[in-house]
Structure formats: C-alpha cells, structure tokens
Amino acid sequence: MIECPRCHSDLPDDSDFCMYCGKSITDTSIVESPDVEGSQLKENPNKNGVGILSTLVMVGTLLVFDFGLGGLMQAMGRDYRWVFVVSLVLYLVAIALALLSLYIDHREKLQGYKPGQNQGFAAATIAFSILIILLNLNQVILA
Numbered sequence: 001m002i003e004c005p006r007c008h009s010d011l012p013d014d015s016d017f018c019m020y021c022g023k024s025i026t027d028t029s030i031v032e033s034p035d036v037e038g039s040q041l042k043e044n045p046n047k048n049g050v051g052i053l054s055t056l057v058m059v060g061t062l063l064v065f066d067f068g069l070g071g072l073m074q075a076m077g078r079d080y081r082w083v084f085v086v087s088l089v090l091y092l093v094a095i096a097l098a099l100l101s102l103y104i105d106h107r108e109k110l111q112g113y114k115p116g117q118n119q120g121f122a123a124a125t126i127a128f129s130i131l132i133i134l135l136n137l138n139q140v141i142l143a
C-alpha cells in the first residue's frame with residue numbers, strides 16, 4: 001500500500017492518481033502545507049500566569065483567613081463565621097481565575113499556540129477550592 005500525499009488515503013501500489021481526491025501520486029512538485037497537529041503548535045510567547053495566580057489566591061486565603069484570622073477569632077472567643085464567609089468569596093474568586101486561565105489556554109490553542117503549562121495549577125485550584133468551600137459550609141457557616 002502507498003499513501004496519498006494529500007488526503008492520506010491508503011492506495012494500491014500501482015496507483016498513479018488518488019482514487020479519493022484525484023491527486024497525482026507521481027507528481028511531487030506541489031509542496032503540501034504542513035499539518036496543524038498538536039506537535040506542531042507554535043511556541044506560546046504569552047506566559048499565562050493566571051493559573052498560578054489563582055492558586056496563590058487560594059493558598060493565601062486558606063492561610064490568612066481560614067487558619068489565621070479564623071483561628072485567631074476562635075481563640076479569642078469572638079464570632080468567626082464572617083471570616084469564613086469572606087474566605088468563601090475569595091475562593092470563588094480563585095475558581096473564577098482558574099476558569100479564566102483554562103479559557104485563555106483554550107483560546108490560544110485555537111490560535112495555533114501551545115497552551116501554557118498552568119492547567120495543573122488551575123485544575124488544583126478548582127478542586128481544592130470547592131473542597132474547602134464545602135468543608136467550611138458544612139463545619140462553620142451552616143453549623
């Protein structure tokens with residue numbers, strides 16, 4: 001079997017023309033445009049930092065509000081629920097940033113660029129933020 005250089009159909013060895021698209025098999029003068037496959041995406045000049053930013057917002061909220069202020073208010077015997085309500089809003093911001101990051105990657109891929117390397121950060125932010133929100137809702141805000 002041989003392969004059609006234009007449509008990549010399998011053809012009998014003695015073919016002169018492709019039976020599917022009509023391309024001449026012996027004519028190699030036409031340079032085919034390169035395939036746009038995953039491996040041939042352009043290097044992305046735009047470093048998408050939104051994914052990492054979303055993770056920083058999440059970790060910062062966890063340390064400053066949930067552990068820091070929340071723990072402090074609790075230790076002082078004050079009402080600490082509002083702290084977790086504020087942190088809830090910040091986790092939603094982190095999730096929004098992570099979704100934005102995934103959207104930016106998706107859009108750049110459509111434009112032929114390699115996506116940024118931050119999908120892991122974005123995915124982790126979404127997963128952990130939802131987990132912490134559920135824990136806070138269950139144990140603090142609705143308790």
Ligand SMILES: [Zn+2]
Pocket residue numbers: 004005006007008009018019020021022023
């Ligand atoms: Zn063909």
